[in-house]
Amino acid sequence: MTAVQRFSIWSVVVSVFIIGGFAAGAGERQKVDELIGKLGERDWQNAVDALAKIGEPAVESLILTLRDRSVKTWIVHARAVNTLAKIGSQRAVEAVVKSVEDAGLNQYVRGSAVLAVAEIKPKEAAEVLSRVSRDKNQFVRWKCAQALGILGKKEGTDTLVRILSDEDKYVRAAAARSLGQVKSENAGDDLINALKDEHWLVRLNVREALLQIGEAIDDRLIAALKDKNSSVRWQTACVLGRIKSDKAIKPLIEALADADWMVRDEAAVALTKFDSGKVTEPLGDALNDKSDYIREGAGWILDQIKSNRVIKEEPSRGMTSRKIPPEKIYCGQNVYPCYPATLDAKPDIPSPYTTLGAVEVVTAFTKEGKYVLVPVTVENGKPLNYKQNQWGKGRQLEVDADDFPTLARTGLHSDAELSRTKMITGRSIVEIAELGRPGRSSGAGFMSDDEDIISILRGDNYLVMKLGLRHPQTARPLFHIWNMIVRDVELNRLGRFWEHFEYILYNGQKVFLKGGGSKGWQESLFDDEILGKFQIEIWREPNQDDKAFLLKKYPDLANDQMAAMLKKLSHIYTGEMVPYYIMRYGFYEGHTDYRADPVAIAWIFGLKSLEQIEAEFDGRLEEVLTQHFTREAFTRN
Incomplete structure (x- = not known):
């Protein structure tokens, strides 16, 4: 073989390798481009995983995707950032870091990049996040505050302390949470000062952060028990009780004499929460203190210790007594089919009606012009837990006998018990007030800003007692309506809105109703299993005689005042949490748009006539329906 021949053969071999390499590279680039094209589709996670597996060869195309401002949806950019972070090569990380400060990218993309920086932790992470914490975009600053907690480095403390004063409440709340994750005791004073923040979520996260830092700052927390701001004092007492530092026992006993009831109760x-062996002796000494408040508080604490009520136990779940809904109802000589079967004529049966077998039934009229008999027995049933997609009746017969033994025994509260109550379900009444007011754990709130849980329980207990009723009696009709919804769930007839019933007949009255669910759920105000998902509107139309009666009794009310009083008397906007609350705690919610007023319940469901209600309140019906239950204003006239 000549040299020329050998050269020709070698050239062919090299060419094959080069062409093959280009072909392979082109094929890989094509695959990368195809996968990037899927980042905006439903199977995007598989695309991210595949691109991460390809690794460095995909980086350039992902960077070009980030630079491409013609991409119609920001989600593609965000997933490109996450993919680069997952690849984790030097070029990929540099691209992620650069994206953090790229103002041309959507805020959600930058937010994803901020969190990615915290996860991959490049050496410049703290410096980059510190710069971005001053960004004009609130969302980016919020993500930055979260990222500094994920980063977990104490060099980020100064940045977090600075943004603890950010103009945005969610940024401040995230900064507080992150300071707890970092556990920097250097931030103790700043966190204690942040207990004065105007927003409840910030204060909540600050308390959790102080708890996570713990005994390292207990001296500063003890000093804060003397702060001029009463909100700081009660929150500090709350944190000290959870830290359980021995040094805090004496200062907390002294705080029992605080001028503010919230501080006294929280102390x-x-x-x-302390070990009983450590507090029994000093509390015994406190029984002889010259301060009435200290003696009273010490006595209450010792009673809790003696009754072994200090650590909240799981509430008794009671026996599940759910009856299988019957197919037929027997009433005298008549036999009627049960819902979903329909009737053309109104059945000759009282509504509500209880059979000999203790099945409770209501008569309803549908939008299609038919009558139905719906089994609505109030009972303990299968769990009701939206978090686990469980749609049973739950614990409808349960009463909180631990906190309210008289309520469990008689159906009404004892005023003496209420006056001594400082915890419900193991949650302090101060925390319940903090969570329950508007804009806290619920937008509308469980009570108005000037109410607290004990004043509401007292106020409604008074109203129910004046009406000659018991709390289980007012809870029952609301449970009946809720159990209609539960029955529709069982029959797979519940849609987004619950509107196929026109009204139910109840004690001779037409009670109109409609409702609808939401995507999420509302957590309970108490430490219990109760959740909320539905908004239910219930009303009864006042007739001309009702209106004439009220006009005669209240001639001085302006037209708008009369209309407002009629609306409060005849309409209830509520949810499924309320009947459980009424039965278990005697709680109807405070004066918000979602209050189930016991006077309204009594009239709407025909438990009491308008004349009977007026006779009990004698010219004060408007006041009774509108007056807030504050500690100062509520009196029993």
Whole structure:
């Protein structure tokens, strides 16, 4: 073989390798481009995983995707950032870091990049996040505050302390949470000062952060028990009770004499959380203190210790007594089919009606012009837990006998018990007030800003007692309506809105109703299993005689005042949480748009006539329906 021949053969071999390499590279680039094209589709996660597996060869195309401002949806950019972070090569990380400060990218993309920086932790992470914490975009600053907590480095403390004063409440709340994750005791004073923040979520996260830092700052927390701001004092007492530092026992006992009831109550609850062997002796000494408040508080704490009520136990779940809904109802000589079967004529049966077998039934009229008999027995049933997609009746017969033994025994509260109550379900009444007011754990709130849980329980207990009723009696009709919804769930007839019933007949009255669910759920105000998902509107139309009666009794009311009083008397906007609350705690919610007023319940469902209600309140019906239950204003006239 000549040299020329050998050269020709070698050239062919090299060419094959080069062409093959280009072909392979082109094929890989094509695959990368195809996968990037899927980042905006439903199977995007598979695309991310595949691109991450390809690794460095995909980086350039992902960077070009980030630079491409013609991409119609920001989600593609965000997933490109996450993919680069997952690849984790030097070029990929540099691209992620650069995206953090790229103002041309959508805020959600930058937010994803911020969190990615915290996860991959490049050496410049703290410096980059510090710069971005001053960004004009609120969402980016919020993600930055979260990222500094994920980063977990104490060099980020100064940045977090600075943004603890950010103009945006969610940024401040995230900064507080992250300071707890970092556990920097250097931030203790700043966190204590942040207990004065105007927003409840910030204060909540600050308390959790102080708890996570713990005994390292207990001296500063003890000093804060003397702060001029009463909100700082009660929150500090709350944190000290959870830290359980021995040094805090004496200062907390002294706080039992605080001028503010919230501080006194929270200090008392805090002391119940300590080991009984450490607090019994100093509390015994406090029984002889010259301060009435200290003696009273010490006595209450010792009672809690003696009754072994300090650590909240799981509430008794009771026996599940659910009856299988019957197919037929027997009433005298008549036999009627049960819902979903329909009737053309109104059945000759009372509504509500209880059979000999203790099945409770209501008569309803549908939008299609038919009558139905719906089994609505109030009972303990299968769990009701939206988090686990469980749609049973739950614990409808349960009463909180631990906190309210008289309520469990008689159906009404004891005023003496209420006056001594500082915890419900193990949650302090101060925390319940903090969570329950508007804009806190619920937008509308469970009570108005000037109410607290004990004043509401007292106020409604008074109303129910004046009406000659018991709390289980007012809970029952609301349970009946809720159990109609539960029955529709069982029959797979519940849609987004619950509107196929026109009205139910109840004690001779037409009670109109409609409702609808939401995508999420509302957490309970108490430490219990109760959740909320539905908004239910219930009303009864006042007739001309009702209106004439009220006009005669209240001639001085302006037209708008009369209309407002009629609306409060005849309409209830509520949810499924309320009947459980009424039965278990005697709680109808405070004066918000979602209050189930016991006077309205009594009239709407025909438990009491308008004349009977007016006779009990004698010219004060408007006041009764509108007056807030504050500690100062509520009196029993």
